[in-house]
Amino acid sequence: MKAEQPSDRRAFLSTSAKIAAACTLLGSMSGIAATQTDKPLQNNGVSRITDKHYYLDDALLETGFDYRDSTITHTKTALHTLEIKDGKIAAVLANKQHPDNQLNAYSAQGKLILPAFRDMHIHLDKTFYGGPWQAPESREGKTIMDMIALEHTMLPALQPYTKQRANALIDLIQSKGSTIARSHCNIEPVSGLKNLEALQQVLADRQQDLTCEIVAFPQHGLLLSKSEPLMREAMQAGAHYVGGLDPTNVDGAMEKSLDTMFQIALDYNKGVDIHLHETSPAGRAAIEYMIKTVDENRSLRGKVTISHAFALATLNPEDADKMAKQLAEQQITIASTVPIGTLHMPLKTLNQNGVFVMTGTDSAVDHWSPFGLGDMLEKANLYAQLYTRPDELSLSRSLAIATGNVLPLDDKGKQVWPVSGDDASFVLVDASCSAEAVARISPRQASFHKGNLASGSVQKQVS
Template sequence: MNLGYTRISTLEQDNRMNNAEKSRREFLSGSGKVAAAAALFGATGSMAYSAPSTSKTRETDNRMIAIKDKHYYLDNVLLEAGFVRDGQAVVGTETELKTLEIKGGVIAALLDNKQHPDATLAHFDAGGKLLLPAMRDMHIHLDKTFYGGPWRVNYRPEGTTIMDMIALDRKLLPELQPYTQERAEKLIDLIQSKGSTIARSHCNIDPVSGLKNLENLMAVLERRKSGFECEIVAFPQHGLLLSKSEALMREAMQAGAHYVGGLDPTNVDGAMEKSLDTMFQIALDYGKGVDIHLHETSPAGIAAVNYMVETVEKTPELKGKLTISHAFALAMMNEQQVDNIATRMAAQKITIASTVPIGKMHMPLKQLQEKGVFVMTGTDSVIDHWSPYGLGDMLEKANLYAQLYVRANELTLSRSLGIATGNTLPLNDKGERVWPKVQDEASFVLVDASCSAEAVARISPRTATFHKGEMVWGAVGV
């Protein structure tokens, strides 16, 4: 959109801010780690830490490169090795430097550091950065955003309703569509720079855009498929019934969308049971999953949750195929009600996708997890007409989760990482290494942190992101 003046793009701003923040954090990290090491060493007398020398860091930085090889060694990888305990309390995390052999997209071997059994293979230097599992942005809208274009904040006066936003969406879609592919590519770059290589994107299916957004998004994902995996939810943003989009949704299923989406069946469609029944029937007809936006916090929202759980309980083909995104109605339930519905959801393998909202609403995410419900997170909006926020950073979401839902300590902070990684963690609750293992997919991120707990607490900078052995963002040393 030409606004008549020149602005620095949001992408350029992010790059400048990332560089400045990286420099600031590297400085603070170096001095902070020395102080923390001295304090911890003095308190325990049993652990030694060392900060990398400035001269070596600079030398490595000057020689940073990208990896093109399919079979290679990655040296100086910091792996978590176990927990340090004071009695029963976890007070620290032990780490060790290792070499990974990467071959054919998997971790072929875990070796002693700088051991290269095949001297003919290329080897690269991770610089002592911490290895964490690749992250997953499981609720994002890649097909419509201001990101990558001029900075813009949409005016949303107090009292704006979802119907007002749907009307605005209809107006803006034709303006945004020419930029769909370009901006989706830039959004993928952004979330890869934050360590995510797997995503689930909702994509508008409506009478205004037809299947054009889906076609554009599928074209982008085809180009990026070697380094990025993304499921697509066909999302009837303007209401499945309200906009008479059932036929379009069925076309989207035939075109290759992975999930049937839905939206507030009472507040938008005005007929809860008919709206949900239509959504589920489309999924059953095409053997697809369901991922519905449920924002409703009224008793109608609770009724919708109960109706969906009952439907899955009565329909075995839907077991493990329903995700309720946002699910704000759960925050309206008391503790016993949450326990009851969570037990039923866990039995049917129903998942929750939460953006970890901040504000007055307190989602029962920890309680859901304790009852066995799989909870994942995602960005949702990134600088679009719904919200000017959204960093594309799942580590930030893990940090928010930790701040809101746990009493911070080494163990709980390290466990909080799971919401960002699909519950893949380097150490189990006993402190045993369970990731990475030989033959695990080589999808991971290098982080400037000493352990998972620090990475979550400090939202530590990422230096490189890998998907199935391919470096998709960042650089390493030689």
Template sequence: MQNIHQQSRRNFLSNTAKLTAGSALMASAMASAASISIRANNPPTQCADLNSIKSINAPHYLLRNVRLEDGFEREGETVIATKTSLYQLEINNGKIVAIQPANTAADNTLPTFDARGLLLLPATRDMHIHLDKTFYGGPWQAPRPRKGKTIMDMIAREQVLIPKLLPTSVEHAEAIIGLLHSKGTTVARSHCNIDPVSGLKSLEHLQIALEKHKADFSCEIVAFPQHGLLHSHVDGLMREAMQMGVQYVGGLDPTNVDGAMEKSLDAMFQIAIDSQKGVDIHLHETSPAGVAAVKYMIKTVEQNPQLQGKVTLSHGFALSTLHDAELDAVIDGLARQQFSVASTVPIGKLAMPLPQLSEKGVVVMTGTDSVIDHWSPFGTGSMLEKANLYAQLYGNSDEFGLTRSLAIATGNVLPLDDSGKRQWPAVNDNAEMILVDASCSAEAVARISPVKATFHQGRLVFGSIQKV
């Protein structure tokens, strides 16, 4: 049982869900009003007609009338707006090979498509999701009540549920991939259960789904001992998973679940060292044991330099309990050992120090976590929504702050640098991009603007485009 000072995963998710729901409703209302205003001054960006297509077969083509950000408009030192212009992009074998003003004479030998003034942004990345166990894609099913349930109760519940999910887990994983495409995501990192109930079946099924989408979706896999690395005696299964193309060794609450912090973390890191893989651990604990676990991991990586830059702390709620010099010292340690942090941008009594982590050079990522499963029904798959939550939580309500908030959704890829110089897209960049119905990235974040088309390696994987 967690003591009264602990912030449980349930509380974080519950409070986040409330804000998400409220934000989504407000964003929807504001988006409708903004849409009326925009269309009063601009021609329609996209409408259905006979030239609308849903796939591009040509590897080499032109994309015309793409809206790109050019720079910031300032009032003194204050950024008050974002300048944009229309451009023509040439895409060849998944790369952006030329960027020219929209009025440049087109190469008539190439297939040409019209973005009709939609804003081009980097595709988003969902860096913490569970594709292998979900109700999504099937009949609506809300989770059973969580009140009074410990994480061990939830694990016991899952041991009964997993066998029921396995027969349709491939189809459900594919359904979530389609959802992510519709929200602008082309790259993900999925945790996948390795447990005594499913053995390696969950992993095998996830890999079948990913193989079917290898041309339109890129995904790393974390072998995740959801029922406890030590508690469920899955060290052997985890090592087998490392031989099956998995990129990361997972872990879970070494004190609350495994009951032996150092022993659990040592076992996890040893698998990673032996298999030369990375680590991505779920750490929900906010007791002093959670802080001790973070400090122990920093020390372990310092003693094993081959792990530097290869460890992700998922959730890491213990960081929200630290203050002042102790917080600075822990963040400095995470930065020195090149940790990354994957956060769902939770809203609760204790706020995660995500801006401080970024400022010190720790890579901060975000993800959906649950879409619809026995843990939570609230995940939407939208990383723009996560950027919106980040902006709200950390006070980024102005034009500049909103543009910076997009970074958490795109792997730190932003159209403009802090000075307002365009840095994306650039010639030779991968054509990982989305077309959004917004005037600029600040509006896209604030309004959670609709994604109209998603491109992965130059391929249109969601939405439609106009053929010229």
């Protein structure tokens, strides 16, 4: 299969993926009110680990590749014990080897251990998830300005439920393996700093099982809604990134909008993460202007993310390759939701040129879309279908978009994760290897964050 798939293939994938997502969503929504502790545990099953130092036995780790001639045909695995201490992996041991027999031991029951997933574009502060089912209103004939107008009336009605629903959405993504996230949070005159304050309280309560950055997001237009003073207050209040939105189509002044966004970031030594839905020529001009700005302000290198970046999908292969090289030189990250349909993003070209590409839920169930499953493994599956070949190596490499480029094996099959000193953040998956996990979107049994059992359950070993 070629990397650049024919249009009929993309159309088929678009239709089939939407059907699959809808079916999966119906299954997940049926238990929307349940918590992890509501699920029946197996014998000796535990859903909470209080130990700071313990062993996790029967952990299936990838150890290398099998080859036929020069072709990778299979991933080798073996059971190991992980010694976990103070949130780190202290040692990777032979299975059931316990140098300190006074420590408690738990069992992963032979489940595959993969690096923790990262939901790097989500909106925890405004969601229908955790409340009654509500489909979005029809968007036929509506523009982004119409959606902004809708938020003026909708946001005040959602604010009493911000904490409750943010917690429910966190529970969902953790059940799918994500314990690292980046959440955009509305900062505009309708919400003020209320959403930020509520989200910060939720994240403070969840800091043991989730690491989450906050992007101050001027959803109603940085210039259009005159939100610069509020954005500056948000920086002082602890937001990690300065957000932005469609500087031409919404703010109507591309350079002034981007200059304002970048100046706030420079003034407070923060990063930038902008929603850029605009396609060519406006979107391309905005990307080129951001590349130029970062080149002129080297302190911004490695601190700028362009979310969506749909303009890249409009470039011919030569222009996409050239822009990818420029993005990589300035260390600008792309956050893509791996869109299906008519937009075919050059994600493989970006990766090949060294651009860091990550993915996220974006909307779960809200006024924009009802199809978000909170599942980064599903995003890796879509990436594999749309941009790679269905072989063992390609499938295993596709996992990188869900894990922040952390993989158990390097391209040659050398085991590079986990090693002593790594954060004990990982997910237990019912699969034989990462290639199968990506291809089959395999079930998750448990998620760990810095040694804490964040979701699911494991077995406690009985002496």
